[in-house]
Amino acid sequence: MTTLDAPDTPFAVVDVERLDRNAARLRDRLRQLGVPLRLHVKTAKSVEVADRVQAGGPITVSTLAEAEHFADAGYQDILYAVGIDPHKLPRVAALLRRGVTLTVLLDTVVQAEAVTSFAHKETLHLPALIEIDCDGHRGGVAPTDPALVQIGRALGDNLAGVLTHAGESYFACTPQALRQAAQNERDTAVAAAETLRANGLPFPIVSVGSTPTAHAATDLTGVTEVRAGNYVFFDLVMAGIGVCDVQDLALSVVVTVIGHQHDKNWILTDGGWMATSRDRGTQAQAVDQGYGLVADVHGTLMPDLLMTGASQEHGVLSTRDGKPVPDLPIGTRLRILPNHACATAAQHDHYQVVSGTTVEATWTRHRGW
């Protein structure tokens, strides 16, 4: 029986009971709302995680490398949810020719014309969603922008629907703000869909989602799918806005105490930013968690202790209030609970999967583009 005392540190751990609980929570919510999940696999990038959440179900990917990897594992309905660079269309075509329903995303007439022209030349149906901007967070056209209908027309038969992502919901800090973000995300997507349909452009898909809005939505009328991914692991940023509890965090990084600086009230570990990432997502929140909270190797939080500094392979642990750090001898193993699961997971190629503190499996993580 392998335990978390065996592998050399640092390494990533997934608590499979928490993963299952997080998966079940959203599954139940969406069942009640009557809308299917399209899991975003960019957080875990692991077939084993996706299989556990919804084996073979529709997925969202952030790179074509993910699309190819999950297609190899049997996933057949894949949405590539980053605006398409026309240079990448040959890889999209290769996936379509393998029988995968690979849907692309775009928000300009230039991209729509490139897709239509490429699809025509290759005699392919190349389904594309139009990205709708619901909150000024990143890409997309406003539902009132005349470009929306122009893009729809330029796509012709390749128009598969509309998509929006409430990226600003990551900064919504109250249940009311989260509900409003969810309502706005749904309303904006449906408004864009209605505009296109009113202009004689039919399509099946109205896609919305983010982990915060998926957990806050109360009405998804007109929506055909919800995308979420971070929630399988959750993280301190999500806990900070109240979408989950710290006890729901399924991903952590095991590190070892390698030194002390008593006069500075520091504990040094062998887990630096290479193990946790440089993500400081809680910096802008009400409670800045540094590079993460600290638990013992069994996962029990250590009050007052957090990871306050990071170099490449060194972590600095200290206390928020200047209390003396606990007496943790050289060799003590600890877990760091991350700010941002997507970024921390990306630093690792494997997850040690634990139930309690027994390692039950090693899952692999894909990477690259």
Next chain:
Amino acid sequence: MTTLDAPDTPFAVVDVERLDRNAARLRDRLRQLGVPLRLHVKTAKSVEVADRVQAGGPITVSTLAEAEHFADAGYQDILYAVGIDPHKLPRVAALLRRGVTLTVLLDTVVQAEAVTSFAHKETLHLPALIEIDCDGHRGGVAPTDPALVQIGRALGDNLAGVLTHAGESYFACTPQALRQAAQNERDTAVAAAETLRANGLPFPIVSVGSTPTAHAATDLTGVTEVRAGNYVFFDLVMAGIGVCDVQDLALSVVVTVIGHQHDKNWILTDGGWMATSRDRGTQAQAVDQGYGLVADVHGTLMPDLLMTGASQEHGVLSTRDGKPVPDLPIGTRLRILPNHACATAAQHDHYQVVSGTTVEATWTRHRGW
């Protein structure tokens, strides 16, 4: 002939002429100072880079995975410069038994006793350096700390020397401050060495280094080796403290324009933090470079443009002064010059190696622990 227009973006590029120039610059400096280089390979983690700088020469590593990888490639003199976790000693022993001179680092009596006991049990000579704290940056004992001699005694025949790293030099912003950091680094290491030797403890190695101090030192009397690694690529943090010019940066990330938000004066690219890392190392400097400066695909800087935002696979480019962003159509390729080469390189498994804009080779990068 492959050019930077061929691979799908994002991908990492190394300008080999700049790499060679950076390598020659420090080689010349250290020749004048009469002290050999022990290249830190943690920045590039690439045998091809190390071969280009000093093939087969002494190296520093930040993980045992690096040590094993470079040993496989024929590197025989390796310093693992992170305080040793006793749990990792079996892997150290395996390298020693392969004939590699693998030197470890430590700063406590507990670690020294673990090393001595392990070496005795395994009938190995296990060379160890004592880490000296020269500037309060991270680990190490002060040269005046009575623990220094206790650690030296606990190491017995395994005592191989002392090591210090002027980590605070990354925050030195004037030539004078850099020279002082270098002088202090040297003086502290030599003082510690003298204390140990005065207590009847002999050893051969006095190791100092960081990219800033290696480029600022004027006297290294008593020092036996200089460690530096970042300088092979350099980055915006190093340019910000004046150790290099922006024109020396050898690492960049090629990204593609995938959208525009004209009302926000934004250009969107397919290079997010997965491609650049979350490192915001210039945030604390006089000039905050966001997630990096922007050059055209040939490497010519685009005035006023910088990467100001990042999600996982999206970058946001905008201007510092609110000037309109240049008109860059969908599909335009750009290079992002990174804040921190070590962190950005870590996001990639390969480097496209260019001379001018012709891709001459693909080099691989190692990762993991």
